[in-house]
Amino acid sequence: MISTWFSSHVQACLRAFKRMVLAPMATLISTLVIGIAIMLPLGLYSVFSNITSAASRLNTEPNVNVYLQVVAKDDDVRDIEKRLQAIANVADVKFVSRETALTEMKRVASVADLLNGLDNNPLPHAFTLRPRATDTATLEQMRKDIAALPKVDAVVMDFEWAKKLKRFATFAERLVMLLGAVLALAVVFVTGNTIRLQILTQKDEIEVSRLIGATKRFVRRPFLYFGALQGALAGGVAVLAIVALTWWAGKEVQALTISYGSDFQLHYVNPLQIIGIIAIGAFLGWLGAYLSVSMYLRNSRTA
Numbered sequence: 120m121i122s123t124w125f126s127s128h129v130q131a132c133l134r135a136f137k138r139m140v141l142a143p144m145a146t147l148i149s150t151l152v153i154g155i156a157i158m159l160p161l162g163l164y165s166v167f168s169n170i171t172s173a174a175s176r177l178n179t180e181p182n183v184n185v186y187l188q189v190v191a192k193d194d195d196v197r198d199i200e201k202r203l204q205a206i207a208n209v210a211d212v213k214f215v216s217r218e219t220a221l222t223e224m225k226r227v228a229s230v231a232d233l234l235n236g237l238d239n240n241p242l243p244h245a246f247t248l249r250p251r252a253t254d255t256a257t258l259e260q261m262r263k264d265i266a267a268l269p270k271v272d273a274v275v276m277d278f279e280w281a282k283k284l285k286r287f288a289t290f291a292e293r294l295v296m297l298l299g300a301v302l303a304l305a306v307v308f309v310t311g312n313t314i315r316l317q318i319l320t321q322k323d324e325i326e327v328s329r330l331i332g333a334t335k336r337f338v339r340r341p342f343l344y345f346g347a348l349q350g351a352l353a354g355g356v357a358v359l360a361i362v363a364l365t366w367w368a369g370k371e372v373q374a375l376t377i378s379y380g381s382d383f384q385l386h387y388v389n390p391l392q393i394i395g396i397i398a399i400g401a402f403l404g405w406l407g408a409y410l411s412v413s414m415y416l417r418n419s420r421t422a
Contacts, residue, residue, distance in 0.1 A: 128340070132344045153306050153400070153403075158357040163291075165365060182247055182276075183261070186272050187245065188272045196244050208250050212246055214245075215247060221242050248265075258276065318411065339413070343408050347401045350401045350402065
């Protein structure tokens with residue numbers, strides 16, 4: 120019983136493979152179309168997963184920078200420092216003098232010559248604060264309280280842009296999932312249409328088989344294997360395309376990150392993801408074939 124079942128599946132798989140070999144151009148075109156449909160969400164997911172990885176390396180620790188007016192005197196600095204320490208949400212206060220800030224900026228080669236040519240120090244005194252609570256409402260109230268202090272020129276929360284980048288990456292990932300679902304339907308449609316054309320070319324053979332007692336499973340099985348094989352091949356094409364594009368873009372990204380003193384590199388799809396992509400392609404191809412054949416059998420006069 121088991122050997123008969125296994126033999127029937129092997130024969131159906133071989134028949135599907137033979138049909139693909141006998142129509143190489145049609146198989147190639149369909150595989151490429153499905154592969155492109157799979158590659159688009161896969162490529163976007165790869166891009167945004169790398170953005171998420173890069174964002175996770177950024178400093179998102181909550182720090183608030185308070186810049187004083189240039190005219191602020193030493194007495195003003197001491198008074199403001201006491202007021203900052205008295206704010207309930209402030210956990211730590213660090214003073215950065217204008218002289219220290221100028222020395223740090225002079226270490227940057229691109230602006231060192233410019234700063235050395237100035238007669239006066241244009242930088243203000245500043246404070247770096249570490250807040251206790253980081254919820255939006257508390258931080259916004261903290262910003263208003265600090266901005267209302269005398270001699271305060273600007274309040275900058277330098278971790279906000281990194282958090283926005285992370286939120287964008289999360290939103291983009293959900294958008295990719297939505298796009299992937301839409302293109303998955305497209306893969307099912309393309310596969311189903313390909314199978315429908317095959318059914319039409321073998322319509323007489325199918326009807327004769329049904330008349331002599333062939334079951335729906337027997338008729339459906341070769342088409343299901345054809346759809347699964349085509350979907351798996353398309354998944355492999357998508358993986359190869361993404362690996363090639365990642366390798367090509369990775370060289371440029373590496374050159375760019377080195378110039379900024381970073382060692383960030385693009386991540387390739389791992390073996391488990393490759394297996395998953397090929398399996399998803401096979402399943403979508405199988406599903407498209409199943410729906411197409413089932414629709415034909417339901418509408419067939421001999422069903």
